Amino acid sequence: MLSNIALYGAIETGLIYGLVAFGIYISFRVLDFPDLTVDGSFPLGAAVAAVLILGGWNPWLATGMAIVAGMAAGAVTALLNVKLGILNLLASILTMIALYSVNLRIMGSPNLALLGEETVLTPWYELGLAFHQVPVALFILVTFIALVLLWRFMKSEVGLSMRATGANARMARAQGIATGAMIVLGVALSNGLVGLAGALFAQSQGAADVTMGVGVIVIGLASLIGGEAVITPSTVLRALIACVVGAIVYRLAIAFALNADILGLKAQDLNLITAILVTLAIVLPGFRNTVRARLTRKKA
Amino acid sequence: MISAQNLELTFGKGTPLENPALRGMSLTVNQGEFVTVIGSNGAGKSTFLNALAGEVIVDSGRIEVDGQDVTRLPTHKRSRRVARVFQDPLAGTCEGLSIEENLALAIKRGQRRGLTTAVKRNYRERFRQALAKLNLGLEDRLGDKMGLLSGGQRQAVSLLMASLTPSSILLLDEHTAALDPKTARFVLELTQEIITEQKLTALMVTHSMKQALEVGDRTVMLHQGQVVFDIAGQEREGLEVKDLLDLFEKQRGLEVEDDSLLLG
Numbered sequence: 001m002l003s004n005i006a007l008y009g010a011i012e013t014g015l016i017y018g019l020v021a022f023g024i025y026i027s028f029r030v031l032d033f034p035d036l037t038v039d040g041s042f043p044l045g046a047a048v049a050a051v052l053i054l055g056g057w058n059p060w061l062a063t064g065m066a067i068v069a070g071m072a073a074g075a076v077t078a079l080l081n082v083k084l085g086i087l088n089l090l091a092s093i094l095t096m097i098a099l100y101s102v103n104l105r106i107m108g109s110p111n112l113a114l115l116g117e118e119t120v121l122t123p124w125y126e127l128g129l130a131f132h133q134v135p136v137a138l139f140i141l142v143t144f145i146a147l148v149l150l151w152r153f154m155k156s157e158v159g160l161s162m163r164a165t166g167a168n169a170r171m172a173r174a175q176g177i178a179t180g181a182m183i184v185l186g187v188a189l190s191n192g193l194v195g196l197a198g199a200l201f202a203q204s205q206g207a208a209d210v211t212m213g214v215g216v217i218v219i220g221l222a223s224l225i226g227g228e229a230v231i232t233p234s235t236v237l238r239a240l241i242a243c244v245v246g247a248i249v250y251r252l253a254i255a256f257a258l259n260a261d262i263l264g265l266k267a268q269d270l271n272l273i274t275a276i277l278v279t280l281a282i283v284l285p286g287f288r289n290t291v292r293a294r295l296t297r298k299k300a
Numbered sequence: 301m302i303s304a305q306n307l308e309l310t311f312g313k314g315t316p317l318e319n320p321a322l323r324g325m326s327l328t329v330n331q332g333e334f335v336t337v338i339g340s341n342g343a344g345k346s347t348f349l350n351a352l353a354g355e356v357i358v359d360s361g362r363i364e365v366d367g368q369d370v371t372r373l374p375t376h377k378r379s380r381r382v383a384r385v386f387q388d389p390l391a392g393t394c395e396g397l398s399i400e401e402n403l404a405l406a407i408k409r410g411q412r413r414g415l416t417t418a419v420k421r422n423y424r425e426r427f428r429q430a431l432a433k434l435n436l437g438l439e440d441r442l443g444d445k446m447g448l449l450s451g452g453q454r455q456a457v458s459l460l461m462a463s464l465t466p467s468s469i470l471l472l473d474e475h476t477a478a479l480d481p482k483t484a485r486f487v488l489e490l491t492q493e494i495i496t497e498q499k500l501t502a503l504m505v506t507h508s509m510k511q512a513l514e515v516g517d518r519t520v521m522l523h524q525g526q527v528v529f530d531i532a533g534q535e536r537e538g539l540e541v542k543d544l545l546d547l548f549e550k551q552r553g554l555e556v557e558d559d560s561l562l563l564g
Contacts, residue, residue, distance in 0.1 A: 157404075157413035160397070164405055167394040170386075174353065175461075176379030176410035 002252075002259055008132040010255040012204060014248030015139035016197045020220040021227065021243035022150055023193040028224065029239065030154070031166040031186045036092040036217050037077045040099025041070040041191040043213035045198025047106040050114055050208035059120045063199045070195020071188040073099060078187035082180040103210050111209040119203035135204045142200065146193065147240050154236040162186050194220075218274055223247035226281040253277060301501060302329040302469055307351060307361035309525075321347040322358065323525035329469075329503060329518075334495050336512040337505045338544075339522035345505045348522065349471050352503070354378045366468045380410025383462035385455070387474040392458030395447030399438060399457065402446055403427045406461035430460055434490070452483030456490060463494045470495065472504040476511075488515065509541045521548060 002010070020038065027035035045066035052062035073095055080091035104110065124134045153159045164172040165182040172179050194216070202208040227246020233239035257265050257273050265273065309322040321344050329335050339345050350356045352363060354375035363371045365381045386392045393402050404418045407426075424442060431439040434456050438449075446454065455475060462470055472491065476484035492515055495502050506512050512519050518532035521544075529547055531539070 153415070155417055155419075156415045157408060157418045158415055160401055160405060160418035161413055163397060163401075164394050167396045168391070170355070171392055171394060172405075173355070173375040174379060174382075174384045174392075174409075175405045176376045176408070177405075177413075178376050 002255055005132045006255055006259065007252075008136050010251040011248055012132075012135045012139060013201075014223075014251035015136065015143050015244070016201050016204070017219055017223050017247040017251065018143050018244035019146060019193050019197040019200070020216060021223040021247050022146060022240065023190040023197075024217070024220040024224050025239060025243050026150075026186050026190040026193075028221070029166075029233075030163055031183060031190075033078075033081075033166070033183060033187060034089045034092070035074070035077060035187055035190060036089065037073055037095045037099070037187070037191055038194045038217050038220060039213045039215070040096040040103070041073040041194045041213075042198040042201070042216040043103050043208065043210055044073055044099055044106070045070050045195030046202035046208035046212060047103045047112075047198075047210070048195070049199035050112040050202050051106055051108075053114060053117050053119065053203070054112060059118055059122070059203065063120055063196065063203075066195045066199035067192045068195075070198070071192035073195070074188040074191025075184055077191075078184040082183055100210065107208060107210065110211070111207055113207045114203060115206050120200070121203060139200065139204075142196075143244055146196075147244065151237050151240055158185075215271060215274070218271075218278065219250070220247075222274055222278045222281065223250050225278060226250050229281050229284060250277065301331045301364075301366055302327070302352065302503070303362075303364040304328070304348075304352070305362045307348070307358045307363070309347060309351060309356065309358045313359075321525055322351065322361075325361070325522070325526055327520060327527055327530075329501055331501055332499050333518055334500075334502045334516040335504070335518045335520055336516040337503060337520050337522060338507075338509055338512045343522040344525040345522055346473060347525075349384075349473050349503065349505055352469070353382055353384055353471055376410075378410075381468040382471060383409065383465075383467040383469070384471045385458045385462050385473065385475040387477055389451035389455040389458070389478055392461065393446045393454050395445065398443050398445055399431075399449075400424065400427055400442040402457065403430075403461060403464065406464045409461075409465050409467075411465075430464065431457075434460065450483075452479050452487060455479060455483075455487050459487065459490055459494060463498055463500070466498070468501060470500045470502040472502065474505050474507055477507055491515075509544050513539055513541070513544065519544075523548075 020042065023038060027033045048069045049062045049066040052065055053059050077092045077095040080086045080094060081088045086094070121134055121138060124138050125131070129137060154163065161172065161177045162182045162185065164175065165177060165179045169179045198213070201212070223246040224243055225246070226249055227242030227244070228239070230245055230249065231238055231242040233242050254270065254273060257263060258267060304325060304327045307322045307325040311319045311321055325344065325348060337345050337348070347356065351358050354370070354373055354377070357372060361371070362369065365378070370378050370381070400419050404423060407423060427442060428439045436453055436456060438453065438457070446457070449457065475491070476487050479487060488511070491504070494500070504516060513536070518530070519536060520530045521528050
């Protein structure tokens with residue numbers, strides 16, 4: 001079984017990846033723009049926040065700058081696609097690769113420790129919560145605020161234009177929507193959220209590392225697809241809730257898999273488990289329908 | 301009012317697939333006129349409409365809508381003046397969005413969009429009234445996904461969306477071609493109703509010569525990227541498909557080989 005600390009740890013990381021899943025929802029689902037920039041913008045957010053915190057900045061301001069940095073990275077990807085006509089997937093890979101160098105430059109070394117520094121979590125430790133509960137409490141709040149803001153945005157005139165851009169670009173243009181600008185705004189917003197996730201991750205783990213972005217896209221996608229398998233995303237609100245639920249369920253599943261001694265799995269098996277979980281999440285809903293179809297056919 | 305002068309457009313210039321679509325095409329449509337456009341495949345009908353809408357930018361020539369030069373403007377910057385209904389019933393609406401969300405997109409066509417709620421409460425009443433006129437029972441289904449509607453219903457909603465806000469010109473690109481005959485008739489009647497009611501300047505591309513003569517008040521035939529004839533008023537009245545074909549052959553001295561024109 002999971003220890004209490006492992007359980008809270010899984011929820012804590014799950015909430016952070018919920019923010020990543022929000023970002024991936026915007027790029028993959030709303031805009032239909034397969035964006036791999038996140039593997040670079042996640043450590044970018046971490047790097048910016050860590051450097052600024054070490055430089056004596058207020059941790060919330062530092063986190064805000066991480067969002068801005070993430071948005072800038074997303075905007076670069078989108079502009080490569082919209083203005084230079086580079087295929088969206090390729091554009092995002094280019095930015096992702098470039099960000100590896102940028103992140104090393106920002107940090108000045110492959111990793112930075114934040115031990116003993118004041119982070120966004122510091123004041124919360126004085127509230128009398130148990131040590132492992134503090135990040136969960138704060139991240140629930142952050143995720144909730146992000147979810148509400150994003151939901152309202154998607155219901156707004158601009159948000160609706162963004163959804164139309166991804167769903168039917170020709171129709172969107174005919175309605176007077178500048179589809180190029182919508183793609184830039186959406187991909188920037190998406191990576192801003194991922195930058196925020198990176199900044200919070202660095203602060204809760206006590207370090208920023210240039211390699212911490214590897215596979216973020218897959219984990220985010222796993223959360224998104226897994227969440228959609230649990231909660232059908234028939235409305236924007238349901239889709240956003242699915243992101244958070246999917247991310248937490250995914251982290252819990254990983255924690256259980258690694259903790260179950262019978263399975264004999266070790267930390268190094270993480271990526272394999274992720275790949276298997278994503279495959280299952282994609283295949284299972286279709287499989288369920290096939291089974292249901294067969295059952296009803298038999299009845300009839 | 302639409303004024304198109306000497307439009308030239310060649311696709312794939314400098315490649316083996318070079319294809320001149322518009323060759324000195326000129327046409328002036330007056331305020332409130334309803335023009336039907338016919339021509340065989342590859343005559344340049346759709347390209348001409350796309351050039352007016354801004355989906356393609358012409359190589360040379362000049363396009364004015366209501367006296368404003370729009371030749372170089374992209375689609376979204378012309379959208380305030382230009383409303384459009386596509387041939388494909390799925391193209392004019394977003395199937396993943398609800399009926400009211402689609403209408404909310406259309407009600408802001410060509411206008412600045414902000415961060416206020418897109419589907420406003422006072423819009424809903426307007427949407428309901430507009431939808432009720434279609435007699436399709438859609439006024440009670442504002443929250444339903446567009447994808448749940450049939451092709452004919454979606455095309456009717458597309459028409460409604462095009463007429464929700466005032467525009468200078470309405471472009472209809474064979475918008476009844478993909479529908480079954482009964483639905484096609486319904487959508488065509490609705491089109492005439494809306495155009496008459498709002499006194500719209502409209503351009504309707506059609507594959508059917510019969511339809512071209514039955515509706516509208518002027519008929520233009522395109523051939524090889526040019527206007528080959530242009531009839532209106534008394535000259536057009538009482539004209540039949542056969543006369544139209546004779547006229548075409550006389551004008552061009554050509555045999556009409558495209559069966560679809562004869563069968564239309």
